[in-house]
């Protein structure tokens with residue numbers, strides 16, 4: 001028997017580092033980036049403004065924001081070689097797998113690939129934030145057999161994404177929905193993918209390696225993949241009148257988890273979900289199709305009224321209503337997690353730089369519970 005303390009399964013409640021980037025107050029349902037409330041940022045900031053805040057630990061002034069926004073737009077294009085490689089990938093590949101592979105390729109082509117100075121890391125961060133929407137939009141078209149649309153230098157990141165994705169002028173509603181989504185998901189403490197990026201950085205590996213690893217962590221349905229899983233669940237339910245039966249048979253009888261509900265840290269409503277719920281309703285109403293919103297709202301109310309969900313403090317998280325917001329503006333379920341990655345790119349790279357500023361190998365210990373000193377058995381005797 002080992003005398004080591006019992007491990008904290010899933011590292012729950014373990015504090016592994018200090019950060020100034022974001023504070024997730026799970027008891028009170030509050031989220032802050034660098035001290036600013038998420039509600040204020042969602043109401044007032046562009047995604048570029050939030051990315052600047054996370055990377056530089058302060059809000060930009062007007063000229064700094066203009067220069068940063070222009071720098072993002074000017075670096076949004078990806079090399080034709082990258083597009084050619086993407087065209088060789090299997091059309092049915094998951095967009096997150098494609099994004100992970102392309103980030104690794106961007107790392108090979110990066111002009112400062114061999115350097116990890118603070119300046120080089122900041123340049124890489126800006127390049128990654130700028131190019132990810134282009135890669136995501138390009139893949140959405142390539143897999144349909146369409147030619148990707150090159151980014152414009154006169155559009156902000158949210159508008160440029162919609163323009164490349166749809167090959168037409170974006171509407172104000174689309175720009176606003178994408179911008180709010182990107183602002184809300186940009187950072188969230190030591191979530192699994194951000195922690196992954198910091199672990200990889202702890203080995204002194206380069207920014208692109210850390211980000212490619214973070215993309216792998218984000219893909220899972222317990223993390224960023226939950227928006228895709230939530231939308232597929234709403235499809236499965238099909239109609240608002242099926243919600244009650246579905247909840248009874250799938251959740252109460254079969255014990256299935258509701259995708260987009262529950263959170264490791266929030267034991268109060270997720271403040272991002274409240275903002276997205278309002279957007280989802282408005283978008284659904286203006287699109288003339290409230291069906292998916294109605295299904296989501298009905299299922300959430302059933303869960304909120306249920307003792308099991310109440311006892312465990314399980315509330316809708318950011319992925320629940322964001323799936324409706326994104327689907328209503330034409331984003332297919334498997335493209336939703338790549339949009340999450342477009343946003344979290346700001347948080348990942350900010351954390352990677354924070355890690356670099358005071359870097360130490362992240363190497364916890366395991367509690368070995370197997371046997372020792374077993375006699376060696378020759379192959380012929382086994």
Ligand SMILES: CC(C)(COP(=O)(O)OP(=O)(O)OC[C@H]1O[C@@H](n2cnc3c(N)ncnc32)[C@H](O)[C@@H]1OP(=O)(O)O)[C@@H](O)C(=O)NCCC(=O)NCCS
Pocket residue numbers: 010221222223224226256257258259260261262263264265312314317318319
């Ligand atoms: C987010 C999540 C992974 C948190 O995991 P965690 O902190 O390890 O919490 P647990 O999975 O141990 O959940 C605690 C309890 O609530 C239950 N629970 C958690 N989420 C649930 C859900 N969405 N539906 C039904 N029950 C749920 C668990 O079964 C567990 O019950 P138990 O105490 O009887 O064993 C989990 O809530 C989940 O899988 N949610 C659905 C996926 C999702 O939306 N992920 C995105 C998160 S932003």
